[in-house]
Amino acid sequence: MTRTGRVVIIGAGPGDPGLITARGLRALGEADVVVYDRNVERLLRFAPPHAERIAAGAPAERDTAQDAISMLLAEKAREGSIVARLKWGDPFVFDSGAKEAMFLYEQRIPFEIVPGVPAAVATPAYAGVPVTYPGAGDAFVLLRGQEHPADPVPPIAWTALAGLEGTITSFVTGAAASTVLQQLLDHGTPPDTPAAFITDGTLPTQHTLTGSIATMIASVAAVDSGPGLLVVGKAAGLREHLRWFDDRPLFGRRIVVTRSPEQAPELADALEALGAQAVQAPTLRIVPPEDPEAIDRAAAAVADYDWVVFGSAGAATRFLTALTRGPLDLRALGRVRICAVGPSTADRLASAGIRPDATAAETGVEHVLEALAPFGRLDGQRVLVVRPDVLRDMLAGALARVGADVSELIAYQTEPVPPDAPTVQELYRELLDGRIDAVTFTSPSALRRFAAMIGEEQAADLLNTTTVVTIGPVTAAAARELGIDAPIVPDRYTVAGLVQALVATLGRSRSGRD
Structure with missing residues (x-):
């Protein structure tokens, strides 16, 4: 059918x-x-x-x-x-x-x-401009502006419009906004009436120009960044009291996120919540492993292991998905001890209701062995290591040398983004032009792939023109090996810690209002 x-x-x-x-x-x-x-x-x-x-x-x-x-x-x-x-x-x-x-x-x-x-309501709100307010008039007018930049401003009964007590909004270019303001002024609107012109409304690139209609006529005419929302009325004068969106600590900052598209949202969303523009520049693409059914087999037999070591948040997510789509559920982990490699992996497990028994501070073998040490000898213990292919396989060998019976599971594979990809070329130009405020790295492998992606010879020079923030000391050491002068390391080696380090380094204060 x-x-x-x-x-x-x-x-x-x-x-x-x-x-x-x-x-x-x-x-x-x-x-x-x-x-x-x-x-x-x-x-x-x-x-x-x-x-x-x-x-x-x-x-x-x-x-x-x-x-x-x-x-x-x-x-x-x-x-x-x-x-x-x-x-x-x-x-x-x-x-x-x-x-x-x-x-x-x-x-x-x-x-x-x-x-x-509607943009006519949300855009002013993001600029701290209410479209209605007690004492600011009883009308809210949505004036048809320009559906195309070349269109003229539609004919309006300007005298009637100028006589209204309330708020007028219109989506227009800067030149057309100037025409609207001049018409309102010529037809009786008081020259000291507040006005605002907002471009890129509700985005990290939002910009707001304010003044009276008399002073704004010339200033908006000079705006050539494309159409924006014009707001005219007493309520527009409340912006300095009610602005919030462009008052956040990372507002307007362009910060590069080098994680894969699947893993990037955690960091990108956190940055954008603080006002930054997250420039996503993944250094790899995630593809299925060579044996896609291996993860289902391992999940079905998980109760046979004494330990499961999750090498990344993505590996943990894939394993738990495989576990719950099969005949079992999370109860199968009841007698199995869990080790998370890195706080981000621990956080991902916690979001699924699983508290790891051990958490390694970073990805290095020594960190994992240190996290497992309080639980006694591993002689004869069955250990399943679940990891992506990009993490080195040294951990399995190190665990075997201390007596563990180790099985490895590749949860997913990756492939590099080619240097000639359009997104890479654009990022290169932005770094060269100084339009990037910071670049973030959450693993040494991501940093090495980034260098290969934009060119080994120029990578350090380009990155030394901006702020580099790494998720922990191991990644910072890799950055210094590459020639990056002063990578920033957060106090806590998590995505949240990385974001806090960015705020401490790049953050705006309320006194820094523009």
């Missing part, structure tokens, strides 16, 4: 991936095809890995392009696919979502609408 396809038109919000609604996130996670506006690309990480991804251009395309998008949605749905149409802001607020839905209705294609957080 042929599956009936459908289209879900999802409002993604104004930029911050965290502003998509729970219903929108669920619908995106069920999609077979994702047709997305280019400025919501950050949300593609929440789509299923198998989903086809199709870029649809700007949020509101010209008529010809818009017709092509509507036909594409219908075509994919007729093929039986669940199509997520991911749109910037809210699809029914000055957007083409209603036009696409009307086309689907005429074509008898099932569809649904998932509202999004």
Whole structure:
């Protein structure tokens, strides 16, 4: 029986991936095809890995392009696919979502609408500007601005608009914002009325310009960074009291995360929560091991071991997933002692409800043996070492030399990102231009791969132009061997400790407001 396809038109919000609604996130996670506006690309990480991804251009395309998008949605749905149409802001607020839905209705294609957080509300909130406030008027006006930078400002009854008591918002270029302010001034709006112009709203690159409409006419005209949200009204004057988003300690900092796409979110999310822009530059790609069924066999026999040593957080995640998808569950670990290599691995186990018996401070063999020492001799003990292929196999040999019966399991394999990859070339240019505030490394292997990726000869020179933060002493030693002058080492060798070290080094204080 042929599956009936459908289209879900999802409002993604104004930029911050965290502003998509729970219903929108669920619908995106069920999609077979994702047709997305280019400025919501950050949300593609929440789509299923198998989903086809199709870029649809700007949020509101010209008529010809818009017709092509509507036909594409219908075509994919007729093929039986669940199509997520991911749109910037809210699809029914000055957007083409209603036009696409009307086309689907005429074509008898099932569809649904998932509202999004409108940019006209969320962007001012991220700038510390409420769109309504007691005593700041009783009207909230969403003024159609420019769906394309070349469009003129739509004709408006300016005298009526200028006479309203309240807040006016409009998504326009800097030049058009200047025109709007001049029209309001010419038609009776008091010249000292507060105004704000916000570009890259809700993103780590957000910038807010404030003043009165009289002073802003010239200043916004000079803004050439693309469209932004213009806010006019008494409430705009509250920004200095209510700003929060751009007041966070790492706001605006561009920090490179070198972990794999699978492992990066823990660090990237922590950085972005403090205002940084996480520049993801994975040095490797994770691929299945040569024997993908080995992990299921080992999980099924886990009760036969005295110890399981997890070499990384990713290895722990894969093993526990294999354990619970088989006939057993976490109770199979009841009599098995657990050793976590590194605090991050311990944290990952703790999030699954498992408290490790031992935690090695870092990845070195000596750290693991030191963590196991309080539990007595390992003579005859059956030990399963679960690790990625990139970790050296010295641990198994060291455990065998002290009498343990050791089995090794490669939970996943990796392959390097090639130096000619577009993301690598772009990162090289950004380092060269001084546009990177810090680069983070969570293992010696990641540092060595990074050097190979951007070029062994120039790696140290480029990294010495910025701040390098390593997760622990072993990684710092590898950095010094490479020629990096002063890598920073956190007090606690975890992702959280690494983030704290970045805040201590690069953090802004409230007195540092711009």
